[in-house]
Amino acid sequence: MSPYALSMMLSSLSLGTLMTFISHHWFLAWMGLEINTLAIIPLMTKLHHPRATESATKYFLIQASASALILFSSTINAWLTGEWTILNMEIPLSLTMITIALAMKLGIAPFHLWMPDVLQGLNLMTGLIMSTWQKMAPMALLLLLHQQLNSNLLMIMALLSTIGGGWGGLNQTQLRKIMAYSSIAHIGWMLLVLTFSSHLTAMNFMMYLLLTSSMFIMLINFSALNINKLSTSWIKTPILTSMMMILLMSLGGLPPTSGFIPKWLILQEITKQNYMLMAIMVTFAALLSLFFYLRLSYTISLTTSPNMSNSKFIWRLKTKPIYLLSMVTVLSIMLLPITPLMTNIY
CATH class of the missing domain: 1.20.120 (Four Helix Bundle (Hemerythrin (Met), subunit A))
Structure with missing residues (x-):
């Protein structure tokens, strides 16, 4: 173009x-x-x-x-x-x-x-x-x-999104489809709390933008379109690959990464609203998404061939530093300690 x-x-x-x-x-x-x-x-x-x-x-x-x-x-x-x-x-x-x-x-x-x-x-x-x-x-x-939307309709769509996003990504091997189902599940979490606390939805959306941008920039750096391509990434750039594993845990919402912030606060808010059953259901739905993030981490770290490639250093020389990637990766992983500050801003 x-x-x-x-x-x-x-x-x-x-x-x-x-x-x-x-x-x-x-x-x-x-x-x-x-x-x-x-x-x-x-x-x-x-x-x-x-x-x-x-x-x-x-x-x-x-x-x-x-x-x-x-x-x-x-x-x-x-x-x-x-x-x-x-x-x-x-x-x-x-x-x-x-x-x-x-x-x-x-x-x-x-x-x-x-x-x-x-x-x-x-x-x-x-x-x-x-x-x-x-x-x-x-x-x-x-x-x-x-303030004007139907909360029951939004919560039904949120539950369907979290379950559908997690269930749909289980058997996928294409990384772009996995990221699509990840996006569907994340937006379900945003809708869940929209009518009760819109500032939590805005915070979750900004965190989603940060995590998704980091993941896509990493995939662009690896030129990876499927899971098999990621299995050789440890030989190319071991430091960046280890960061990708932590980023996948952040996408899944595991502490102490940044992705834990929105899920923690949203579950707290809908529990305050006495939607205990909904909180339990979306928590179990989040486990479905966490499964395919863990599967990606397993592919990256534990399926690398023990034989060292002769072209290892050539690949490393082709890898150029991406300053934007380093910045968004740090933000995607290490924001959990400033959670009180983020909540007070809103």
Whole structure:
């Protein structure tokens, strides 16, 4: 892709997300989501591969359907109330349709089946954008609407997402599909506490962005698309590979890593709200996700051949330092001691 076209697409991505961030009018928010969707389509198809074209087509159809549903529900709300303001959603039908549309855009269960297939057809850099930046605008709208949303509907979708994200990733060998199911499970945890404590959802979302960015940048550095490719990573870069093992534990939410922060606080909050059964169910669902993170760690560390490769040092010389990776990896692993500070900020 031409550098000029690439800069235009990335600028349009930023513009669409920022338009949705600053909007208080449903039509402006819809325009931002549309610009965001149309800007990433050329990035998805730049590989000129049938699989990439299929992913782009699926993504466009899902996002177009969700955008049409947003426009339809906001029009009904404006027709009955006389206002297009985002914070003035008084019609239950419109609120339910908006929730379903944003769930489609975010890949929340039961509207999540498009995400693993779409992510599988992309390269790792575009997959990073899809898993992080593309979720910011719909999540911002959910955070704006959190006081008006139906908590029972959100908790049902959250439970389905945590179970579906964990169950779907169990038998996967492709790393991009594993990251897609990981994203579905993480967003389920965010929805679980959205109506009770939106600042915990925002904190969980920022932690998710940090952990997912770290994992994708590591995979880009290894050029790894499946589990078998990771089995040789210890020979290439043993220090970075050991950091990846700790990062996988952080994605699973094990202490004393940074990923333990949101799960701990969210379980505490829904326990305060007397949803004990829900807390137990999502905790067991988190064990499903933890299983395939542990399986990746096992592949990285315990399946390396005892024979040393002759080209070991050549591979190491090809590895270049990535300063962004070092920064996000440290943040993804070592933020647990400042949990009280993070909670006081909100």
